[in-house]
Amino acid sequence: MPALKMGPIYWDPVHDISAVIRGTWFYKDTMLPVPADVANQLEEGYEYMKPWTQTYVDELNSCLEIGAEAEVKIIHRLWPESETQQKDTSSRPGTARSKKALLATASDQLGSDDKALKHAIRQASKPENRAAGTLELSKDSVEKRYATCSVIYANARDAQILRPNQLPSAARGRKPLGAIRKGRSIGDPVVRGFDFKIWEKLHPPPPKKRDQVKDSVEPTRTPLSRAPSVSGDRRKSCVACMSGDERSKPTDLVLVIHGIGQKLSERVESFHFTHAINAFRRQINVELDSGSVKPWLRQDLGGIMVLPINWRATLKFEDSGPQPNPDPRGETSRNEYTLKDITADSIPAVRNLISDVMLDIPYYLSHHKPRMIEAVVREANRVYRLWCKNNPGFHEEGRVHLIAHSLGSVMALDILSKQPTKLPKRDLSRGRPRIDTFEFDTKSLFFCGSPAGFFLLLNKAPLLPRRGRNKPDADGEDTSPGVAGEAGTYGCLSVDNLYNVVHYNDPIAYRVNACVD
Numbered sequence: 001m002p003a004l005k006m007g008p009i010y011w012d013p014v015h016d017i018s019a020v021i022r023g024t025w026f027y028k029d030t031m032l033p034v035p036a037d038v039a040n041q042l043e044e045g046y047e048y049m050k051p052w053t054q055t056y057v058d059e060l061n062s063c064l065e066i067g068a069e070a071e072v073k074i075i076h077r078l079w080p081e082s083e084t085q086q087k088d089t090s091s092r093p094g095t096a097r098s099k100k101a102l103l104a105t106a107s108d109q110l111g112s113d114d115k116a117l118k119h120a121i122r123q124a125s126k127p128e129n130r131a132a133g134t135l136e137l138s139k140d141s142v143e144k145r146y147a148t149c150s151v152i153y154a155n156a157r158d159a160q161i162l163r164p165n166q167l168p169s170a171a172r173g174r175k176p177l178g179a180i181r182k183g184r185s186i187g188d189p190v191v192r193g194f195d196f197k198i199w200e201k202l203h204p205p206p207p208k209k210r211d212q213v214k215d216s217v218e219p220t221r222t223p224l225s226r227a228p229s230v231s232g233d234r235r236k237s238c239v240a241c242m243s244g245d246e247r248s249k250p251t252d253l254v255l256v257i258h259g260i261g262q263k264l265s266e267r268v269e270s271f272h273f274t275h276a277i278n279a280f281r282r283q284i285n286v287e288l289d290s291g292s293v294k295p296w297l298r299q300d301l302g303g304i305m306v307l308p309i310n311w312r313a314t315l316k317f318e319d320s321g322p323q324p325n326p327d328p329r330g331e332t333s334r335n336e337y338t339l340k341d342i343t344a345d346s347i348p349a350v351r352n353l354i355s356d357v358m359l360d361i362p363y364y365l366s367h368h369k370p371r372m373i374e375a376v377v378r379e380a381n382r383v384y385r386l387w388c389k390n391n392p393g394f395h396e397e398g399r400v401h402l403i404a405h406s407l408g409s410v411m412a413l414d415i416l417s418k419q420p421t422k423l424p425k426r427d428l429s430r431g432r433p434r435i436d437t438f439e440f441d442t443k444s445l446f447f448c449g450s451p452a453g454f455f456l457l458l459n460k461a462p463l464l465p466r467r468g469r470n471k472p473d474a475d476g477e478d479t480s481p482g483v484a485g486e487a488g489t490y491g492c493l494s495v496d497n498l499y500n501v502v503h504y505n506d507p508i509a510y511r512v513n514a515c516v517d
Helices: 036-049 054-066 068-074 099-104 112-124 139-146 177-181 196-202 207-216 232-236 239-246 273-288 348-357 360-364 369-390 407-418 452-458
Strands: 025-027 150-153 158-162 188-192 250-257 303-309 399-405 442-448 497-501
Touching (some): 036 112, 054 068, 250 369, 407 452
Parallel strands (some): 250 303, 442 497
Antiparallel strands (some): 025 188, 150 158
């Protein structure tokens, strides 16, 4: 994850890119990660001061006995001053030296303190100790906020970032170390590593999970642990991790094929089909937890995943205008033109809306139909293969369903009429996805706002069950001659169940009851 960005893998990003942050130090009062630049400076100081050692603990005890003059010696400045700004030499030697100059200097030319600082910088730069990622707070504002700050390490896990007016001072009688070691907040308290107990206090888990979390949390680490690690048991105690473990293994995949209008989403993102499917997926998860729905679910039903099939985004028709038949004698030049060439400049808003929404229908009724069907099949197979790759065993045991809306239902009607009744075994990890048939078997097909009934009427075709489907609990008459059909017959779909969802006032939706004998 070199870019530290997280985005969807099943569809093209639609403002779905999220920043990923690797935190090493966290604010103790919120358990939010300290900005990476600040955390890395804290880690350098941590490696230099070595607060996990008994020597450092003894030094803190001595500072408490001596007073503010001694407490100054345990201060570590977050950002070193430049050489022209170095005025205060009371802090530990080397803490204000230029980092680049220090790393460029041979170790045998450095004093003991500079050698220790150089070693600390290298240790803090290791990938396992380095924070990364960007918060909403800009880098300039972070450095400005902590430019003159220093840190005092209370122990192997806790530290506080102090501003200049909070630092130890014999002249002003400031001795913050005692209060810091007692846990009082003088500056900004930070903790090395994520502290689940603090997080649980700030964000209590639901009552039914509280006992599980309590049982899974391991004993508190000793204060002198240098590099606290997160064990497997500890990871499971995280509420987010527990919710992931408790999530049922997906048994059903629902692929949704959109209809007309997705060209408009290139200009108006709020119309993007993906947004609607994301909301639909969330609503399905809510319904699955409903007490009125659970009694009607299959006993072997696990999780349900709903994914969009954005086929229109892969097609462009505007630059492929029709061409007249070439003159066989080659005497007539071909006249090439596009949609833009035949579109008038008047009422552009209306014309653009019609072009982006309505023209998918005449495109489908033209020579572009094979390309549109191929786009649906290719995108569905691409998504399905990726899903099976991330969910091993689904290809053998999972169930796939299709929801097709508007024009998408007409294309599904065409595709599933030609779909083989039985799919041959195929290794989905090899070769390219097929572009003529789905690489999965469709259990249930849902038409929504569908004109499929009208297209069946145009083709004078009835809806027929597919012979050889061997649907459980199906009557024998379904496979008798004259009732069931074969692959390649328009209206004879390779599915177990067909549902037509119609809104009474939808002018595009047609009934299909009469299409069934």
